[in-house]
Amino acid sequence: MSKTIDTREAVMVGRRSDGTLVRRPLSPHLQAYDMLQMTSALSITHRITGVVWSVGMVFLVWWLASAAGGEASFNGAQWFFGSFFGILGLLGLTAVAWYHTLNGLRHLYWDSGRGFDLPTTYLTGRAVLIGTAALTALTWLVMLITWI
């Protein structure tokens, strides 16, 4: 704890050549940047969808464990997933999963050292949004066709 403060203090304070102490400037962060730019909005959405998917994994574990537990427990889980909140949650999770998958693909593309220029960044960003909508619609279309 004290170490954290000490570290922050150490890296934020510099010295001029004449020896006087000077507080180094913080890069202009939340106060200066427009948070509604597509780049930053998609970036924080990637993290949020990751956390939401982590919570969603609990439902997959529940579904598998209920199936292993026998017919009664499985029917209980299936009832929840078929309820209003169950369907709403699964619909949201589908979109979240496809967004995180497609934007993860975008991150892997960046990791190869490509696609950092602004036009490409916006192009891939739009592709992720359109792809998320398309794959979410396709997933639920497949579900509806099977169900009917």
Next chain:
Amino acid sequence: MAAPTIRSLRSPLGRVRGLGAAKGGTHHWWMMRVTSIALLPLTLWLVFSLARMPDATWQQATAWIGRPFNAVLLLAFLAAAFHHTAYGLQEVVEDYVRGEMTKLGALLAVKGLCAVLWLTATLAVLRIAV
């Protein structure tokens, strides 16, 4: 803004050296990529497989989980997904949780929860498949 002060005779570099947050950062970064590549085909397979059984009975669901092909891919998905989840949530905790003890506690809780959930789901698949 208050004038900066240094209440230590040690140099700033000497005070921060060895206090890097990640220690094993490269391994962490690389494993996130390895698991994410594994999860691309596995997620496509799992999501569309689950979408095709909305009204599955217990007999149908357990028959699907118990098929060796599906059971192996499910086990692979669970391993890759919970590894990726634990590492991903670790990044979130390290970025937002202040205080060494609180951070350590949150990290242990995240890792423990992911391990228990992974083992639970894995046991469930094995019980049905074996």
